[in-house]
Amino acid sequence: MDKVTFLGSGGGRIVVAHQLRSTAGFIINLGNKQIHVDPGPGALIRCSACKINPTRTNIIFVSHGHIDHVNDVNAIIDAMTLGGARGKKGALISTKEVIMGNRVRTPWINSFYKNLLESCFQVKAGDVVKSGNLEFTISGTKHDEPCVGFILSDGSARIGYTADTAYFAELGKQFKNVDLLILNVLRPGKDKWGTHLSSEDVLRIIKKATPELAIIQHFGAKMLKSDPVYEARWIQKETGIRTIAATDGLSIGLRKKD
Numbered sequence: 001m002d003k004v005t006f007l008g009s010g011g012g013r014i015v016v017a018h019q020l021r022s023t024a025g026f027i028i029n030l031g032n033k034q035i036h037v038d039p040g041p042g043a044l045i046r047c048s049a050c051k052i053n054p055t056r057t058n059i060i061f062v063s064h065g066h067i068d069h070v071n072d073v074n075a076i077i078d079a080m081t082l083g084g085a086r087g088k089k090g091a092l093i094s095t096k097e098v099i100m101g102n103r104v105r106t107p108w109i110n111s112f113y114k115n116l117l118e119s120c121f122q123v124k125a126g127d128v129v130k131s132g133n134l135e136f137t138i139s140g141t142k143h144d145e146p147c148v149g150f151i152l153s154d155g156s157a158r159i160g161y162t163a164d165t166a167y168f169a170e171l172g173k174q175f176k177n178v179d180l181l182i183l184n185v186l187r188p189g190k191d192k193w194g195t196h197l198s199s200e201d202v203l204r205i206i207k208k209a210t211p212e213l214a215i216i217q218h219f220g221a222k223m224l225k226s227d228p229v230y231e232a233r234w235i236q237k238e239t240g241i242r243t244i245a246a247t248d249g250l251s252i253g254l255r256k257k258d
């Protein structure tokens with residue numbers, strides 16, 4: 001069944017440290033492909049809890065090199081390839097900084113696991129990655145670490161993911177008319193932050209993007225305190241677009257257009 005499963009719905013340092021919400025990323029099952037997006041701390045244990053089989057993973061998408069998005073990437077490659085017992089398998093899509101490292105960090109993907117991948121795509125905004133009948137159009141962000149989102153299409157369903165980003169004018173336009181838009185919203189209401197979205201930013205984005213459904217997730221501590229359910233209701237009331245606050249383990253079916 002085509003679906004999106006939120007292994008976790010938390011993000012940001014305090015939520016990661018105390019696991020107020022899990023930070024294991026989300027899984028997209030589309031066609032016969034399984035995509036693990038942003039495998040942060042707890043990815044394997046949350047796969048087990050949510051009855052997701054990590055050995056069936058085909059594609060891993062890591063938006064950027066912050067620990068709540070990338071920490072368990074090698075563990076997921078190990079599960080996907082059974083430590084190399086199946087030979088090379090699967091694809092990784094991520095930034096140059098995650099794959100190659102930068103001035104202050106060694107590569108997140110260690111060389112043993114990189115060699116087990118069938119393909120490793122180093123991407124930036126505007127790139128298009130094709131894998132079978134799936135197409136990822138890489139979207140841009142404004143964050144304190146090079147970071148990318150995507151619009152994923154199988155020719156029928158279109159799923160957008162903002163990844164971590166502050167608001168900028170072009171953000172909504174990138175996700176025009178997706179069926180489902182997943183937004184990382186760390187702060188409630190009008191609480192502005194130079195590197196992340198608030199609920200008020202989401203209003204502006206989804207008014208432009210007009211998705212069929214918006215799901216907010218990756219909640220920081222302040223967002224959890226003010227209750228994401230109320231934030232989602234406010235966004236829905238203001239925009240007229242159906243909006244859901246993710247919970248750990250939430251699974252949403254993807255309705256395909258005929």
Ligand SMILES: [Zn+2]
Nearest residue numbers: 011012068164
């Ligand atoms: Zn994050």
Ligand SMILES: [Zn+2]
Nearest residue numbers: 064066143164
């Ligand atoms: Zn980040």
